[in-house]
Amino acid sequence: MSARILFRDVRHWRTGARVTVAVENGVVVPVPAHGFEGARVFEAPDAVLAPGLVDLHVHLREPGQSAKETIASGTRAAAAGGFTAVACMPNTAPPVDTQAWVEWVLHRAEAAGHCRVHPIAAVTAGQKGEQLAPLQAMAAAGAVAFSDDGAPVADAGIMRRALEYARNTGRPIVCHEEDPSLKNDGVMNEGFTAARLGLRGIPNAAESVMCRRDADLAELTGGRVHLAHLSATQSFDALRDAKRRGLPVTGETCPHYWVLTDESVADYDTAAKMNPPLRSEADRAACIAAIVDGTIDCFVTDHAPHMADEKDRPFAEAPFGIVGLETALALTITFLVRPGHLTLARAIELWTDAPRRVFGLPEVSLEPGSPADLVLFEPDAEWTVDPSRFHSRGRNTPFAGWRLAGRVLATVMGGRITHEAAAEAGAAEPAMTAEAAR
Numbered sequence: 001m002s003a004r005i006l007f008r009d010v011r012h013w014r015t016g017a018r019v020t021v022a023v024e025n026g027v028v029v030p031v032p033a034h035g036f037e038g039a040r041v042f043e044a045p046d047a048v049l050a051p052g053l054v055d056l057h058v059h060l061r062e063p064g065q066s067a068k069e070t071i072a073s074g075t076r077a078a079a080a081g082g083f084t085a086v087a088c089m090p091n092t093a094p095p096v097d098t099q100a101w102v103e104w105v106l107h108r109a110e111a112a113g114h115c116r117v118h119p120i121a122a123v124t125a126g127q128k129g130e131q132l133a134p135l136q137a138m139a140a141a142g143a144v145a146f147s148d149d150g151a152p153v154a155d156a157g158i159m160r161r162a163l164e165y166a167r168n169t170g171r172p173i174v175c176h177e178e179d180p181s182l183k184n185d186g187v188m189n190e191g192f193t194a195a196r197l198g199l200r201g202i203p204n205a206a207e208s209v210m211c212r213r214d215a216d217l218a219e220l221t222g223g224r225v226h227l228a229h230l231s232a233t234q235s236f237d238a239l240r241d242a243k244r245r246g247l248p249v250t251g252e253t254c255p256h257y258w259v260l261t262d263e264s265v266a267d268y269d270t271a272a273k274m275n276p277p278l279r280s281e282a283d284r285a286a287c288i289a290a291i292v293d294g295t296i297d298c299f300v301t302d303h304a305p306h307m308a309d310e311k312d313r314p315f316a317e318a319p320f321g322i323v324g325l326e327t328a329l330a331l332t333i334t335f336l337v338r339p340g341h342l343t344l345a346r347a348i349e350l351w352t353d354a355p356r357r358v359f360g361l362p363e364v365s366l367e368p369g370s371p372a373d374l375v376l377f378e379p380d381a382e383w384t385v386d387p388s389r390f391h392s393r394g395r396n397t398p399f400a401g402w403r404l405a406g407r408v409l410a411t412v413m414g415g416r417i418t419h420e421a422a423a424e425a426g427a428a429e430p431a432m433t434a435e436a437a438r
């Protein structure tokens with residue numbers, strides 16, 4: 001059902017001006033002069049209306065790992081976080097390395113209906129790093145990019161050939177940068193905390209040397225390289241240099257790298273175990289600097305749900321990864337906008353227009369004719385992170401109990417309401433106000 005929706009007197013995400021935006025039949029339409037019969041009205045004077053957020057790096061865990069997450073639960077979590085589109089990684093069981101699996105993911109996502117899903121397909125068959133997967137056919141089936149994420153493409157010759165084939169599809173390769181011989185059996189950042197805890201470290205160079213290699217391969221082949229989840233000072237420098245050289249290289253980072261350091265591992269806390277690992281305070285500062293100076297092209301969550309019993313294992317044995325979809329916007333507002341590193345408009349751009357540009361996804365705006373993929377949120381509303389209320393099956397977050405600013409009131413995808421905070425709070429009022437949403 002394609003209902004009418006009216007956002008009345010909300011703030012425009014870019015200009016801050018008061019606007020009224022009408023939605024009908026899945027698109028933004030001119031505001032009718034004389035009423036809008038049957039429209040669902042959202043009135044929230046402190047709320048900001050923006051294009052739906054986009055996350056180019058999530059793990060939805062299907063096929064094969066539905067105990068961690070399903071396409072339905074992961075996309076429901078995305079809607080709750082204000083996202084209307086996600087790109088999902090192919091390191092499932094089995095990996096998404098054929099046209100048929102790309103189509104399967106698209107069908108499952110369509111059936112769930114919570115969020116647009118753009119599959120990222122494997123670079124190599126089985127993500128084994130040996131034989132190229134059928135990149136052309138997978139692109140034709142709807143793959144927006146290719147990645148062996150979860151693992152690097154360690155062999156430079158195979159990466160060269162992959163970039164040559166990917167270039168012909170117009171799609172980027174999303175590079176999980178990690179030199180296997182430098183990462184070795186490391187489980188956290190190499191440094192004082194790892195030494196104190198007696199844990200094996202992963203040096204910054206494990207990431208950055210691969211960033212440099214793949215920038216050079218982008219130059220050699222003309223293929224597009226997108227550097228995934230950057231964490232280290234030297235990697236930000238590598239991306240900055242690649243851009244200075246005019247190479248087709250883009251890069252992303254995640255909220256945990258601008259919020260946390262390896263000290264969060266504290267006392268073997270597996271909620272702070274992710275790959276790449278949380279780094280030093282200097283790296284956190286370098287991350288923010290790379291965001292502020294425009295080196296970083298877009299934000300992603302690297303949403304990586306795991307079961308509680310997996311994360312309850314000893315630190316060295318627990319899986320890498322944290323969930324991120326339901327805290328991303330608030331971590332951005334609380335730790336980048338509130339301290340003055342970014343304006344709200346720029347922060348939102350890095351979750352909307354910017355990732356759409358990187359993957360060539362259709363543009364979304366608040367103007368008539370645009371697809372009605374929208375998020376309404378209150379930047380100043382504070383809330384406490386309670387993982388038991390996540391829509392994701394994953395509860396693995398280092399932010400449990402944190403007080404954050406920035407709360408999603410409603411998400412609309414293709415003109416349908418896919419998430420509504422007031423409905424969850426049990427509010428009966430059909431016309432939501434900011435009060436009702438608190």
Ligand SMILES: [Zn+2]
Binds near residue numbers: 149176
């Ligand atoms: Zn990765």
